[in-house]
Amino acid sequence: MEKWVEEAVVKPRPSSVVAEPPKQGLWDTVLTQLDEAAQRLKLDPGIHAILRQPERELTVAVPVVMDDGQIEVFTGYRVQHSSARGPCKGGIRYHPDVHLSEIRALAALMTWKCAVVGIPYGGAKGGVRCDPRQMSQGEIRRMTRRYTAMIMPIIGSKRDIPAPDVNTNAEIMAWIVDTVSMLERKTVIDIVTGKPIPLGGSVGRKAATGLGVAIVTSELLKRKRRKLSETTVAVQGYGNVGSAAATILHQMGCKIVAVSDISGGLYAPQGLDIASINQHVAAHPQRLLEGYEASGVEKISNDELLTSDVDVLIPAAIEAQIRADNAPYIQAKVIVEGANGPTTREADEILHDRGIIVVPDILANAGGVVVSYFEWVQNLQCFYWDEAKVKRNLKRIMVRSFKEVWDFSQEQQEPLRLGAYMLAVDKVANAVRSRGTFP
Numbered sequence: 001m002e003k004w005v006e007e008a009v010v011k012p013r014p015s016s017v018v019a020e021p022p023k024q025g026l027w028d029t030v031l032t033q034l035d036e037a038a039q040r041l042k043l044d045p046g047i048h049a050i051l052r053q054p055e056r057e058l059t060v061a062v063p064v065v066m067d068d069g070q071i072e073v074f075t076g077y078r079v080q081h082s083s084a085r086g087p088c089k090g091g092i093r094y095h096p097d098v099h100l101s102e103i104r105a106l107a108a109l110m111t112w113k114c115a116v117v118g119i120p121y122g123g124a125k126g127g128v129r130c131d132p133r134q135m136s137q138g139e140i141r142r143m144t145r146r147y148t149a150m151i152m153p154i155i156g157s158k159r160d161i162p163a164p165d166v167n168t169n170a171e172i173m174a175w176i177v178d179t180v181s182m183l184e185r186k187t188v189i190d191i192v193t194g195k196p197i198p199l200g201g202s203v204g205r206k207a208a209t210g211l212g213v214a215i216v217t218s219e220l221l222k223r224k225r226r227k228l229s230e231t232t233v234a235v236q237g238y239g240n241v242g243s244a245a246a247t248i249l250h251q252m253g254c255k256i257v258a259v260s261d262i263s264g265g266l267y268a269p270q271g272l273d274i275a276s277i278n279q280h281v282a283a284h285p286q287r288l289l290e291g292y293e294a295s296g297v298e299k300i301s302n303d304e305l306l307t308s309d310v311d312v313l314i315p316a317a318i319e320a321q322i323r324a325d326n327a328p329y330i331q332a333k334v335i336v337e338g339a340n341g342p343t344t345r346e347a348d349e350i351l352h353d354r355g356i357i358v359v360p361d362i363l364a365n366a367g368g369v370v371v372s373y374f375e376w377v378q379n380l381q382c383f384y385w386d387e388a389k390v391k392r393n394l395k396r397i398m399v400r401s402f403k404e405v406w407d408f409s410q411e412q413q414e415p416l417r418l419g420a421y422m423l424a425v426d427k428v429a430n431a432v433r434s435r436g437t438f439p
């Protein structure tokens with residue numbers, strides 16, 4: 001036996017064997033939202049019970065040889081909430097807070113999201129509990145390959161198609177393609193979306209979620225007869241979603257007055273220079289805002305960003321950022337949820353009572369999965385679109401979906417979130433019913 005294996009067996013790292021934290025928050029919220037929609041729709045109790053449970057949950061142990069030769073065993077998950085409307089679809093995240101109930105909630109959100117925008121997928125999500133900021137590229141690559149091998153029994157182009165999410169990207173998707181192709185002894189590029197373009201990725205996928213956020217923001221402002229050029233915006237989270245949303249809204253004429261990431265925030269009441277911020281982030285080794293300096297730009301905390309004096313607030317970082325403790329102080333008139341589950345249930349009620357409009361995650365951030373769907377279609381057909389076609393089709397779907405949710409919510413006199421849930425749950429329930437799962 002080689003030396004590193006012997007050492008590894010006797011010296012597992014304590015951090016890799018920590019128990020799962022007992023966190024139910026987002027799953028409870030998602031279930032409550034489903035229950036409310038089911039009640040309003042007078043949904044058959046049997047179908048309601050089917051939708052309250054994920055179809056399949058897989059927990060896997062992911063042993064990785066770290067750079068120092070020791071083995072660390074990470075815990076990973078893949079949850080498939082519903083395949084009633086089509087193959088399951090959902091991202092993979094790498095984060096220290098990943099746990100089963102969070103992944104379960106995110107999988108259910110994917111089911112509703114695909115239904116709201118009318119693309120033929122069910123919902124899934126995956127993740128590995130790890131801190132990628134403390135890991136080398138090699139460690140992340142080895143972890144990705146092992147995690148992929150462990151979830152392979154349940155993923156597949158017509159079963160469940162992963163994609164990037166928090167702390168995963170096109171490069172990681174390419175490693176997944178390679179692992180599956182190696183093990184299946186053929187090239188399998190339609191196993192994931194969000195791939196690099198030379199490997200069958202779609203043009204326009206990277207900025208798609210941010211573009212979708214910008215499109216629904218602009219549709220909402222139109223309904224409120226508010227000009228983009230008179231609108232101020234704050235964006236929390238400057239990763240894939242947040243940076244694209246800020247950049248596109250800035251190009252559309254909005255004034256981006258605050259942005260933040262894990263390293264803190266920047267605020268300039270006269271408007272931030274988004275191009276120079278993007279240059280700074282691109283050059284930063286960890287792609288952070290940290291260290292950015294410009295005249296008239298103040299440093300603020302994430303809490304200050306959330307309660308800053310703006311028209312539109314876009315939470316685009318992680319879940320549970322807008323809570324009962326800060327919701328009473330939010331000054332934005334509109335919140336567009338770039339992240340999944342950024343608003344807790346208690347905060348949602350406070351915002352509603354205060355007359356703040358919330359465009360829910362299942363509609364606002366659906367642009368990513370819509371272009372992932374385009375990527376999958378292009379892979380299946382081996383025929384590739386140009387950027388103009390991707391953007392045109394994305395815009396058509398986002399504008400139509402926003403209109404459906406807006407009109408229905410107005411008609412029902414309900415908040416946009418409940419309206420979106422009612423439309424989505426009804427579509428999924430119809431699929432379950434017509435397949436005859438429930439007699």
Ligand code: NAD
Nearest residue numbers: 165166167209237238239240241261262317339340365368
């Ligand atoms: P990302 O990893 O690219 O970016 C996340 C950003 O949030 C980073 O700038 C990070 O520094 C920041 N952040 C993390 N924790 C924070 C905190 N506590 N306070 C402030 N900032 C913090 O991830 P992403 O792909 O942009 O995803 C962001 C959110 O959008 C997630 O909720 C994800 O599920 C959701 N989402 C992503 C996509 C997609 O296409 N990537 C699609 C739909 C929804």
